[in-house]
Amino acid sequence: xxxxxxxxxxxxxxxxxxxxxxxxxxxxxxxxxxxxxxxxxxxxxxxxxxxxxxxxxxxxxxxxxxxxxxxxxxxxxxxxxxxxxxxxxxxxxxxxxxxxxxxxxxxxxxxxxxxxxxxxxxxxxxxxxxxxxxxxxxxxxxxxxxxxxxxxxxxxxxxxxxxxxxxxxxxxxxxxxxxxxxxxxxxxxxxxxxxxxxxxxxxxxxxxxxxxxxxxxxxxxxxxxxxxxxxxxxxxxxxxxxxxxxxxxxxxxxxxxxxxxxxxxxxxxxxxxxxxxxxxxxxxxxxxxxxxxxxxxxxxxxxxxxxxxxxxxxxxxxxxxxxxxxxxxxxxxxxxxxxxxxxxxxxxxxxxxxxxxxxxxxxxxxxxxxxxxxxxxxxxxxxxxxxxxxxxxxxxxxxxxxxxxxxxxxxxxxxxxxxxxxxxxxxxxxxxxxxxxxxxxxxxxxxxxxxxxxxxxxxxxxxxxxxxxxxxxxxxxxxxxxxxxxxxxxxxxx
Amino acid sequence: xxxxxxxxxxxxxxxxxxxxxxxxxxxxxxxxxxxxxxxxxxxxxxxxxxxxxxxxxxxxxxxxxxxxxxxxxxxxxxxxxxxxxxxxxxxxxxxxxxxxxxxxxxxxxxxxxxxxxxxxxxxxxxxxxxxxxxxxxxxxxxxxxxxxxxxxxxxxxxxxxxxxxxxxxxxxxxxxxxxxxxxxxxxxxxxxxxxxxxxxxxxxxxxxxxxxxxxxxxxxxxxxxxxxxxxxxxxxxxxxxxxxxxxxx
Ligand SMILES: Nc1ncnc2c1ncn2[C@@H]1O[C@H](COP(=O)(O)OP(=O)(O)OP(=O)(O)O)[C@@H](O)[C@H]1O
Ligand SMILES: [Mg+2]
Numbered sequence: 001x002x003x004x005x006x007x008x009x010x011x012x013x014x015x016x017x018x019x020x021x022x023x024x025x026x027x028x029x030x031x032x033x034x035x036x037x038x039x040x041x042x043x044x045x046x047x048x049x050x051x052x053x054x055x056x057x058x059x060x061x062x063x064x065x066x067x068x069x070x071x072x073x074x075x076x077x078x079x080x081x082x083x084x085x086x087x088x089x090x091x092x093x094x095x096x097x098x099x100x101x102x103x104x105x106x107x108x109x110x111x112x113x114x115x116x117x118x119x120x121x122x123x124x125x126x127x128x129x130x131x132x133x134x135x136x137x138x139x140x141x142x143x144x145x146x147x148x149x150x151x152x153x154x155x156x157x158x159x160x161x162x163x164x165x166x167x168x169x170x171x172x173x174x175x176x177x178x179x180x181x182x183x184x185x186x187x188x189x190x191x192x193x194x195x196x197x198x199x200x201x202x203x204x205x206x207x208x209x210x211x212x213x214x215x216x217x218x219x220x221x222x223x224x225x226x227x228x229x230x231x232x233x234x235x236x237x238x239x240x241x242x243x244x245x246x247x248x249x250x251x252x253x254x255x256x257x258x259x260x261x262x263x264x265x266x267x268x269x270x271x272x273x274x275x276x277x278x279x280x281x282x283x284x285x286x287x288x289x290x291x292x293x294x295x296x297x298x299x300x301x302x303x304x305x306x307x308x309x310x311x312x313x314x315x316x317x318x319x320x321x322x323x324x325x326x327x328x329x330x331x332x333x334x335x336x337x338x339x340x341x342x343x344x345x346x347x348x349x350x351x352x353x354x355x356x357x358x359x360x361x362x363x364x365x366x367x368x369x370x371x372x373x374x375x376x377x378x379x380x381x382x383x384x385x386x387x388x389x390x391x392x393x394x395x396x397x398x399x400x401x402x403x404x405x406x407x408x409x410x411x412x413x414x415x416x417x418x419x420x421x422x423x424x425x426x427x428x429x430x431x432x433x434x435x436x437x438x439x440x441x442x443x444x445x446x447x448x449x450x451x452x453x454x455x456x457x458x459x460x461x462x463x464x465x466x467x468x469x470x471x472x473x474x475x476x477x478x479x480x481x482x483x484x485x486x487x488x489x490x491x492x493x494x
Numbered sequence: 495x496x497x498x499x500x501x502x503x504x505x506x507x508x509x510x511x512x513x514x515x516x517x518x519x520x521x522x523x524x525x526x527x528x529x530x531x532x533x534x535x536x537x538x539x540x541x542x543x544x545x546x547x548x549x550x551x552x553x554x555x556x557x558x559x560x561x562x563x564x565x566x567x568x569x570x571x572x573x574x575x576x577x578x579x580x581x582x583x584x585x586x587x588x589x590x591x592x593x594x595x596x597x598x599x600x601x602x603x604x605x606x607x608x609x610x611x612x613x614x615x616x617x618x619x620x621x622x623x624x625x626x627x628x629x630x631x632x633x634x635x636x637x638x639x640x641x642x643x644x645x646x647x648x649x650x651x652x653x654x655x656x657x658x659x660x661x662x663x664x665x666x667x668x669x670x671x672x673x674x675x676x677x678x679x680x681x682x683x684x685x686x687x688x689x690x691x692x693x694x695x696x697x698x699x700x701x702x703x704x705x706x707x708x709x710x711x712x713x714x715x716x717x718x719x720x721x722x723x724x725x726x727x728x729x730x731x732x733x734x735x736x737x738x739x740x741x742x743x
């Protein structure tokens with residue numbers, strides 16, 4: 001049994017209407033005062049016993065951030081964010097490691113229960129040790145608020161030389177790796193939200209796959225936003241050395257809130273010669289109520305560097321949540337013959353706004369990229385695909401195929417496709433296809449006349465529309481994503 | 495038994511059906527013929543519950559159930575099936591997945607156990623064989639890229655698998671080659687029995703050589719103007735509608 005599969009039940013429970021995962025947990029918090037300044041950054045750094053270089057790096061990012069302005073080119077609108085009105089550090093009160101579930105904070109366990117995480121895995125998440133001989137299939141590094149409260153299955157992974165741990169721990173235990181790669185794909189001053197993250201990130205995941213190792217299990221993280229007014233700034237760093245491979249799953253839900261919650265994560269991927277990274281996301285954060293009130297603002301910077309020859313990075317995302325999504329997982333195709341892929345489904349309903357897409361930067365020879373983006377808009381939402389394909393002069397034989405399809409449900413929503421193409425190499429071949437369609441009454445009636453309910457009919461048609469993306473997801477995630485799509489569009493037709 | 499009494503209906507307030515009376519007793523197959531635009535497809539849509547096709551007067555019941563009050567999917571679960579004149583394409587939706595989901599939705603609604611994947615495929619393969627359809631049709635997306643004749647055959651496949659108690663076939667014979675016509679007719683004849691009734695809408699006597707109807711009705715300007723035995727179809731084939739329509743006016 002995997003937590004991912006079990007989450008199906010949790011997804012199912014959403015069918016009963018509304019957003020069921022909106023709850024928050026009362027666990028004593030160790031919280032920094034509101035506001036952002038150098039002292040807060042020093043506090044975060046010292047709480048985590050960070051080395052001097054990292055503090056210096058954070059302070060540099062902060063200085064860069066102060067000079068930057070919030071980007072305004074995306075097709076999203078929101079009230080100004082008061083960055084001084086947020087807490088930048090919150091950690092669950094440290095308790096000595098529990099010996100059994102009885103010793104675990106009941107509020108934490110209750111939260112896992114609401115999430116539909118099976119008993120055994122609750123124990124693991126809460127840091128209770130697994131009985132000998134049990135080999136789980138999915139390793140979970142749970143980010144509970146800003147600090148990873150539990151990291152699991154590390155011993156299994158460690159046997160094959162894989163490092164999978166909270167990044168705060170990696171900073172202490174593998175400083176040479178972190179220092180070498182942190183910010184090497186997304187520099188601290190890359191953009192407004194990345195700079196903010198670099199200054200104040202509190203935790204996230206670190207993965208290192210050594211030469212020639214195929215990671216023996218899929219790696220998964222659950223993110224939770226839990227503390228009131230706490231911005232959430234995860235930092236994820238995945239490094240795969242020559243010939244290694246890993247599949248990383250990220251999925252999340254968030255408690256219901258009245259204030260808008262800021263989320264600005266940074267994910268950096270590095271793939272060396274012949275390395276493969278598959279990064280899959282199902283994002284289902286609270287989108288706000290029907291009027292858009294209270295949803296999560298999701299400003300994410302995700303970028304992968306295909307540094308080695310024949311390396312491959314594949315981003316697959318299913319985005320159904322958040323009030324605002326600002327997210328462009330990208331690939332820098334530096335190694336010759338390297339491959340970048342982006343498969344995306346973005347669903348917006350009610351008042352949701354999504355401006356998402358990808359960047360494929362072709363630097364090496366014979367680099368190839370594929371972009372398949374499916375946008376589904378319903379209600380009064382706005383869904384924008386924004387993509388850049390850039391071919392630099394040395395990228396002989398570069399290829400890109402882009403397919404952007406929009407599906408409209410109702411006539412009050414918007415779908416926009418904004419492709420940017422820059423080619424500086426004549427041998428490059430770039431193809432772009434785009435379609436916009438509606439769920440037709442004919443299709444709905446056809447399905448219903450065969451016995452499907454209106455909602456099942458919508459689910460079936462939408463899943464058909466997204467098929468090319470869903471088939472890229474790992475099995476359990478694909479099933480979960482299909483349900484999620486159907487559930488999130490419930491009530492948006494007819 | 496299908497009972498239609500004084501049925502008036504329109505499309506978005508435009509009257510199309512002007513008082514239809516029709517009874518199809520259980521176990522019988524009736525044919526409806528009539529000029530283009532006379533309201534045949536409209537009748538099939540009203541009976542199966544398409545949005546925008548609203549009855550303004552009269553009634554339509556099946557085995558005592560008021561069809562006009564029911565959602566399309568509830569009618570399907572009751573056993574009403576419409577083979578579309580123009581079958582609809584569902585991109586990305588596999589034929590097998592579609593059919594199994596539909597079958598199980600109907601079975602759930604009737605309180606019956608769902609059919610698991612292996613039994614479904616057994617059922618489906620047998621039905622495809624009977625209709626001379628290649629197995630890979632199950633893997634393809636519903637009607638996407640199907641030829642006109644393949645789409646019609648796919649409708650009959652759905653009927654064979656869903657096993658309705660009342661099948662309405664709207665010009666299922668149009669666009670079929672001669673061999674396919676025979677195969678499709680056999681597909682319908684296979685369903686015939688004391689529990690199965692059908693309304694067959696067609697323009698061609700030829701189909702009725704293969705599926706011999708119990709009754710033939712002529713629909714003109716939203717009304718049934720003549721009813722008779724199978725010989726009525728032959729009369730129409732010989733003389734056309736003009737005389738009959740003039741007589742009724
Ligand atoms: N959406 C619509 N809006 C307005 N009028 C419509 C609409 N759909 C059909 N009609 C009209 O309703 C009438 C009946 O159409 P219907 O499709 O029922 O005819 P039919 O008997 O099935 O014809 P055919 O033999 O050509 O299939 C026609 O005059 C048609 O133009
Ligand atoms: Mg017609």
